[in-house]
Amino acid sequence: xxxxxxxxxxxxxxxxxxxxxxxxxxxxxxxxxxxxxxxxxxxxxxxxxxxxxxxxxxxxxxxxxxxxxxxxxxxxxxxxxxxxxxxxxxxxxxxxxxxxxxxxxxxxxxxxxxxxxxxxxxxxxxxxxxxxxxxxxxxxxxxxxxxxxxxxxxxxxxxxxxxxxxxxxxxxxxxxxxxxxxxx
Amino acid sequence: xxxxxxxxxxxxxxxxxxxxxxxxxxxxxxxxxxxxxxxxxxxxxxxxxxxxxxxxxxxxxxxxxxxxxxxxxxxxxxxxxxxxxxxxxxxxxxxxxxxxxxxxxxxxxxxxxxxxxxxxxxxxxxxxxxxxxxxxxxxxxxxxxxxxxxxxxxxxxxxxxxxxxxxxxxxxxxxxxxxxxxxxxxxxxxxxxxxxxxxxxxxxxxxxxxxxxxxxxxxxxxxxxxxxxxxxxx
Numbered sequence: 001x002x003x004x005x006x007x008x009x010x011x012x013x014x015x016x017x018x019x020x021x022x023x024x025x026x027x028x029x030x031x032x033x034x035x036x037x038x039x040x041x042x043x044x045x046x047x048x049x050x051x052x053x054x055x056x057x058x059x060x061x062x063x064x065x066x067x068x069x070x071x072x073x074x075x076x077x078x079x080x081x082x083x084x085x086x087x088x089x090x091x092x093x094x095x096x097x098x099x100x101x102x103x104x105x106x107x108x109x110x111x112x113x114x115x116x117x118x119x120x121x122x123x124x125x126x127x128x129x130x131x132x133x134x135x136x137x138x139x140x141x142x143x144x145x146x147x148x149x150x151x152x153x154x155x156x157x158x159x160x161x162x163x164x165x166x167x168x169x170x171x172x173x174x175x176x177x178x179x180x181x182x183x184x
Numbered sequence: 185x186x187x188x189x190x191x192x193x194x195x196x197x198x199x200x201x202x203x204x205x206x207x208x209x210x211x212x213x214x215x216x217x218x219x220x221x222x223x224x225x226x227x228x229x230x231x232x233x234x235x236x237x238x239x240x241x242x243x244x245x246x247x248x249x250x251x252x253x254x255x256x257x258x259x260x261x262x263x264x265x266x267x268x269x270x271x272x273x274x275x276x277x278x279x280x281x282x283x284x285x286x287x288x289x290x291x292x293x294x295x296x297x298x299x300x301x302x303x304x305x306x307x308x309x310x311x312x313x314x315x316x317x318x319x320x321x322x323x324x325x326x327x328x329x330x331x332x333x334x335x336x337x338x339x340x341x342x343x344x345x346x347x348x349x350x351x352x353x354x355x356x357x358x359x360x361x362x363x364x365x366x367x368x369x370x371x372x373x374x375x376x377x378x379x380x381x382x383x384x385x386x387x388x389x390x391x392x393x394x395x396x397x398x399x400x401x402x403x404x405x406x407x408x409x410x411x412x413x414x415x416x417x418x
Binding site: 087090093094095096097099100102103137140142143147149150151152154175176178181182183184 | 274275278279280281282283284287288293296297298300302303304305307308310311312408
């Protein structure tokens with residue numbers, strides 16, 4: 001591929017924060033349309049590439065809410081680099097099912113899983129500085145950075161993601177018609 | 185004496201005493217609503233039925249129609265206000281549709297689809313009100329309540345039991361069960377009550393029947409609420 005060709009392509013980065021990778025699987029559910037997409041899109045940082053940090057991009061697709069300190073750093077890196085940042089899926093939009101921990105005490109949760117659970121004999125709550133600390137609550141990404149568009153669904157269908165991306169890349173305001181707009 | 189008013193530019197006849205919403209529906213025009221129900225008097229809490237009359241935003245469920253009125257309903261301005269109201273309802277509660285049994289059959293969700301709501305935009309409140317699973321047949325998830333009072337009205341006026349009430353002020357307003365213990369099991373509530381079936385969202389749920397309807401066959405899967413509600417007279 002020549003440099004001029006790569007320059008003309010739309011650069012897309014993707015990441016999963018407090019996500020389940022289901023939105024990325026839905027992205028892959030575009031099936032053979034991925035080949036169409038590959039003609040106009042070049043991927044930057046993504047679980048599907050080996051690029052470690054997000055460079056300047058046209059579109060950033062974010063799956064998952066924000067549940068720990070590393071999520072905050074990654075999200076800010078994407079916002080700095082992506083012209084258009086998109087919240088993909090219920091978790092990125094409202095915290096999703098992981099936000100059902102928001103009414104529980106975080107210390108109690110960690111104690112329950114790492115100390116009090118049957119079969120756990122020793123160790124305790126992991127405390128290595130290598131590990132990102134959890135936030136006391138799970139947040140939608142729009143509470144941390146500005147978000148340009150939202151694709152709802154848990155996950156959004158491959159059809160919905162295709163419709164959104166083709167609208168956006170084609171220069172149209174992205175819009176999901178009734179059958180593609182789902183929260184569940 | 186009745187007359188005619190203009191609804192989004194189309195003439196709608198009405199009879200004396202009919203509200204804008206009633207007359208518009210009788211003429212086949214849907215107006216979004218959550219707390220209004222054809223079997224009950226207007227309530228006026230959800231404000232989704234807002235329309236513009238003479239430059240003012242009014243509740244069409246409560247305002248009697250008058251001859252020569254010009255009513256705007258399906259306009260970008262009014263639908264934008266409705267969308268903002270829906271967004272407020274979504275952030276006030278825990279509306280995690282992916283795990284809600286009412287998903288696909290929920291009026292709040294269906295209206296959000298109808299009005300092109302892609303996110304709730306505001307900061308979420310994440311309320312913490314414990315579930316009441318004490319009753320053998322029915323479960324209450326108070327974090328999804330939109331305070332429409334339909335269960336309160338149905339239980340009081342139809343079932344003559346008075347099982348439910350709203351209490352508290354402002355953002356602390358919440359649904360309660362009228363029993364000394366506060367538990368549904370300690371009332372004479374029955375699954376055959378009118379109040380058991382009237383919740384437009386996922387607060388009052390029958391036990392052991394969740395997720396019985398396949399995706400694609402739920403109430404609002406095939407058609408938008410604007411057509412479903414008119415067909416079923418809701």
